[in-house]
Amino acid sequence: MHFNTRFLLTLLATVSQFGSSSAAGWTNADSNWMNFINGNWKLNQINIPGTHDSGTYNIRDDYGWIGNEIKVAYARTQDLSIMKQLESGIRYLDIRLGDDDDDDVIIVHGDLYGESLANGKNDKGENLTLKQVLNDCRNFLNTHVTETIIIHLKNESNCKGIPFFDAHQIGIDSGNCLNSDRQKIVNNLTSNKNYYFTEKRMPKLNEVRGKIVVATRETDYNGMYLTFPGNRSKEIRLCSSNPSFKCAFDNNYRCCIQDAYELAENEKWEAIIRIINEQNKSYNQGDSRIENTLDINFMSTTVGTLKLVANSLKKN
Ligand SMILES: *[C@@H]1O[C@H](CO)[C@@H](O)[C@H](O)[C@H]1NC(C)=O
Ligand SMILES: *[C@@H]1O[C@H](CO)[C@@H](O)[C@H](O)[C@H]1NC(C)=O
Ligand SMILES: *[C@@H]1O[C@H](CO)[C@@H](O)[C@H](O)[C@H]1NC(C)=O
Ligand SMILES: *[C@@H]1O[C@H](CO)[C@@H](O)[C@H](O)[C@H]1NC(C)=O
Ligand SMILES: *[C@@H]1O[C@H](CO)[C@@H](O)[C@H](O)[C@H]1NC(C)=O
Numbered sequence: 001m002h003f004n005t006r007f008l009l010t011l012l013a014t015v016s017q018f019g020s021s022s023a024a025g026w027t028n029a030d031s032n033w034m035n036f037i038n039g040n041w042k043l044n045q046i047n048i049p050g051t052h053d054s055g056t057y058n059i060r061d062d063y064g065w066i067g068n069e070i071k072v073a074y075a076r077t078q079d080l081s082i083m084k085q086l087e088s089g090i091r092y093l094d095i096r097l098g099d100d101d102d103d104d105v106i107i108v109h110g111d112l113y114g115e116s117l118a119n120g121k122n123d124k125g126e127n128l129t130l131k132q133v134l135n136d137c138r139n140f141l142n143t144h145v146t147e148t149i150i151i152h153l154k155n156e157s158n159c160k161g162i163p164f165f166d167a168h169q170i171g172i173d174s175g176n177c178l179n180s181d182r183q184k185i186v187n188n189l190t191s192n193k194n195y196y197f198t199e200k201r202m203p204k205l206n207e208v209r210g211k212i213v214v215a216t217r218e219t220d221y222n223g224m225y226l227t228f229p230g231n232r233s234k235e236i237r238l239c240s241s242n243p244s245f246k247c248a249f250d251n252n253y254r255c256c257i258q259d260a261y262e263l264a265e266n267e268k269w270e271a272i273i274r275i276i277n278e279q280n281k282s283y284n285q286g287d288s289r290i291e292n293t294l295d296i297n298f299m300s301t302t303v304g305t306l307k308l309v310a311n312s313l314k315k316n
Contacts, residue, residue, distance in 0.1 A: 030089040035146035039206030043213065044253070044294045046205065048150065050092025051085055052300045053077040055107030055120040055128050075109040075118060077300065082133055086140045091149055095133060096156035097182065105130040105185045108156045118156070134189055134212065141195075141210050148208040153186065153216040153223065186221045190214050198222035200249050202294075225249060252292055259298045272297055 029036075037046055057078040078085065082093065098108035098118065106127040107120040120128035137149045190196040190212075197203055197213045201224070214223030226248050247255030258275045260268070275297045282290050 026088040031087045032144055032146055033089055034091070034148060034205065034209070037205055039209065040204055042202045042204050042291075043148075043150070043208070044202050045291075048091050049089060050094060050150070050152075051078055051090050052094050052298070053096060053109050054082060054085060054090075054093040055095060055133060056109050057081055058121040058123070058128065059109060059119070077109070081123075082136045083140060086137070086144075086147075086149065091147065093133070093137075093149065093151045095130065095151050095153050097130060097153060097186070098155075098157045099182055100127050103181055103185075105182050105189075107133060130186065131189060137212050138195055141212070145210045148205065148211055148213055150213045150215055152226070153214065153218065153221055155182075155218055183220050190222055196222075198224075200224055202249070202253070248294060253294050254289065254292065255294050255296060257296045257298075259296070268299075272299060 034046075053075070055078075056076050057080055059072055059076045080088065085093070096108055098106055100106045100119070104127065106129050108118040109120070122128045122132055134151070137151065141147060141149065190198055195211055197208045197211050203213065214221070215226055216223040217226055219225065227246075247253055247257070256275055256278060258271050260271050263271060275295055279290070279293070279295055282293075
């Protein structure tokens with residue numbers, strides 16, 4: 001499927017009922033697909049596949065309690081390492097940040113779970129650090145120079161280690177984290193302009209081949225600032241129903257977002273397709289706003305997870 005001048009950022013949760021990743025079967029063309037894309041196109045004009053909670057492939061249950069098995073089945077949204085995701089064509093990584101006790105910035109999925117369960121692990125069983133993820137990306141780009149990788153950085157917990165979801169649930173202030181260690185570490189790691197694009201504008205592909213584009217939901221990390229809200233309910237933010245909704249940079253970009261994840265499978269597909277159809281219609285009608293439109297079409301859902309839990313229990 002190839003959409004010319006189409007603006008889709010598609011997040012695939014490999015462990016959803018809609019897809020299952022296969023650990024093999026991709027080709028060189030998958031690893032270098034951006035080689036075939038016109039470098040004068042801006043990133044929002046390219047249909048870019050991404051993964052949801054990209055760093056969770058090694059999330060494990062360290063405690064052996066059955067409740068934890070269930071949490072892990074929810075939290076492990078990927079079963080490929082970052083490198084394998086990149087080799088199979090993924091170019092957008094959803095990176096959720098937390099801190100560990102040694103002042104490392106680590107990958108967590110702490111939205112639903114306590115942090116001890118939430119840490120992604122590397123192959124040695126250590127906490128997966130942001131540094132390691134970025135190193136993987138850079139190693140990939142060293143040998144795939146036509147490609148670019150968008151990393152989306154989002155706080156999953158505040159600087160006191162309290163997962164936001166829990167903080168909201170129990171009604172505590174998530175705290176003032178300005179000038180925190182995490183902020184300094186993140187900005188330091190992404191400071192080398194030879195490897196990272198952190199400007200607040202939409203680049204053309206040619207400007208960022210071989211580089212990591214930092215996109216962030218936080219105001220104090222360097223990078224392209226995105227402001228779209230998360231929403232677990234059935235909300236679909238079609239451009240036509242929210243014509244003035246801006247989502248990025250200096251308020252010049254409008255977003256069409258589909259992020260409804262508590263839907264039945266058929267409803268979810270309808271939601272995904274509505275975004276595609278709406279943009280197709282705008283494109284066919286020559287709508288000039290489309291150049292400054294960013295489509296974000298999340299494909300993940302939590303529906304059907306019971307089956308997953310059962311599989312996970314079987315596997316272990
Ligand atoms: C991983 O991070 C948690 C804090 O989030 C920490 O308690 C734990 O000691 C860390 N594990 C390792 C192996 O560093
Ligand atoms: C995200 O974390 C950074 C570093 O701790 C902090 O400076 C920033 O305020 C946080 N953002 C939000 C929205 O909590
Ligand atoms: C980032 O941290 C490293 C190691 O601590 C340090 O040598 C370097 O100067 C820092 N870079 C910037 C831009 O702060
Ligand atoms: C989420 O979507 C629901 C339904 O459209 C809406 O009522 C609610 O305000 C939204 N929440 C946020 C944080 O946008
Ligand atoms: C987009 O519109 C064109 C022209 O009407 C049509 O041929 C094509 O099938 C549409 N694509 C999708 C994905 O609906």
